[in-house]
Amino acid sequence: MNSLHEIQVPASQAQGVMDHINGDRLMQMLRQLASFGMRNDSGVSREALTPTELEARQWLCSLFTGSQYQWVIDDAANLLLRREGTCPELAPVMTGSHIDTQPVGGWLDGAYGVMAGLEVLHALDDAGIQTRRAIEVVAWTNEEGSRFSPGAMGSSAFSQPDRLIGFLEAQDNDGHRFESARDAALQVTPAAKKAALGHPVHAYIEAHIEQGPVMELGGYSLGVVSSIQGVRWYEVTVHGNSAHAGTTPLMARQDALLTAATMVSQLGAEAAARNDHALRLTVGRFEVSPGSINTVADRVTFSVDIRHPQESELIAMQDLLGSVLERNVGTCTHEVRLLMQRSPTLFDDHVLSVLSAAVVATGVPHCSLGSGAFHDAMYLADCCPAAMLFVPSIEGISHNAAENTHTADLVAGAKALAFALVTLAIT
Ligand SMILES: [Zn+2]
Incomplete structure (x- = not known):
């Protein structure tokens, strides 16, 4: 932790x-x-780079047209508003999130981080304060990944620009390429200055709704997010032998389905026995071949999704998975493929200490927690000091039309964000 002394000087301006x-x-x-993509059930349908999302981008570009401001769009169509500082050569302080939604999403996921950032700029104007470093508010392209895969394309490409070339080929379900959708976004925002992808950033803070129930259950209005948990995805295939359901005695079978079902239930039981609140284990896909009512299954494929904030626990769970499969395979055979892995993200100590001072300054109940979901900040943490700030989600609901957060919490989050961004931008 940084000493209070270090952040005392700017505290009055931040306040x-x-x-x-x-x-x-x-x-x-x-x-x-x-209102861009609003549905009758209060959900929002505004997938990445759709006509509705492009309209929202155009509306954004109509805001903040003063001489101190410049809208910028890069090769991944990340849309960024820069409020110039007194030392333009210094790396900017950046905040933001995304404005795309799931096919049916809520009104705050991503949107909150962008709008809270813009409100901080309004507050800076009203307070008549000019920061040393520029402050940039960014709307990252295609965070959700529901239209074009993978998700978080914009922030991923910002942190490592050579990734863009692979993303350009991505297609949605209607065969539209990401590249042409990106080009459309560049065309509809002529006022935004074109810029190369990626630039030095002094620090990045992303405000976001929690999307889970932990903060509401604890009675907290603000959360300083210290980490994003890591994840590993596996595909397990169990090979048996197809046989006639009527003629083949039980002891003569190699039943891939019974074997796989035993593996999954044993894995669940042994994971639960670890009594680790931070551990997540999900088997969400289970495919049976040939899928006939009167044939013993010859092959079953299932997915395993393991998440934890500590890499050592992810490794321990991989060992457990291997052991459970080995002990339960019986007369069948099996193979395991690691489909994807992402190590836990540990956010920057200095940015976290600034955020801690900021939430204390708001005077509302606050906590420190880890994020269960991925966010753009995960990729920013690869290229600059970064951290996140959470506000609670009512009943933990997200990716759902009913997603909501109490107004007082949304406002408290914007206040803490203002305090933290200004602290970072005037030093
Ligand atoms: Zn989000």
């Missing part, structure tokens, strides 16, 4: 900007953004 956060204005901006 001043925080006091100018206007909750009504923030809520009004959030409602306006939600």
Whole structure:
């Protein structure tokens, strides 16, 4: 932790900007953004780079047209608003999130981080404060990954620009290429200055809704996010032998389905026995061949999704998976493929200490927690000091039309964000 002394100097200006956060204005901006793709059930359908999302981008570009401001769009169509600092040569402080949604998403996932960032700029204007470093508010392209895979394309390409070339080939279900959707985004925002992908960033903070129930259950309004858990995906295939259901005695079978079912239930039981609240284990896909009512299954393929904030536990769970499969395979055979892995993200100590001071300054109940979901901040952490700030989700609901957060919490989050961004931008 950094000493309080270190962040004492800018605290008065940071406090001043925080006091100018206007909750009504923030809520009004959030409602306006939600109107692009708003559904009758209060959900929002605004998938990445669709005509609806492009309209929302055009609306964004109509905001903040003063001389201190410049909209910028890069080769991944990340849309960024820069508020110039007194030392333009210094690396900027960046905040933001994404404005694309799931096919049916809520109105706050991603949108909150972008709108809270813009409200901080309004508050800076109202407070009449000019920061040393520029502050940039960014809307990352295609975070959700529901239209084009993989997700978080924009932030991933920003942190490592050579990834873009692979993303350009991605296609949606209708055969539209990401590249042409990206080109359309570049065309509809002529006022935005074109820029190369990626630039040095002094620090990145992403405000986001929690999307889970932990903060509400604990009675917290703000959460300083110290890490994003790691994940490993496996595909397990069990090979048996297909046989007639009526003629083949039980002891003469190599039943891939019974074997796979035993493996899955044993894996679940042994994972639960570890009594680890941070551990996540999910078998979400289970495919049976030939899938006939009167034939013994010859092959079963199932997925295993393991998540944990500590790499050592991910390794321990991989060992457990191997052991469970080995002990339960019986007369069948099996193979395991690692489909994907991502190590846990540990956020930057200094940015975390600034965020901690910021949440204390708001005076609301706060906590420190890890993120169960992936966010753009995960990729930013690969290229600059980064951290996240959470506000609670009512009943933990997200990726759902009913997604919501209490207004007071949304406003408290914008205040903490203001305090933290200004602290980082004036030093
Ligand atoms: Zn999100």
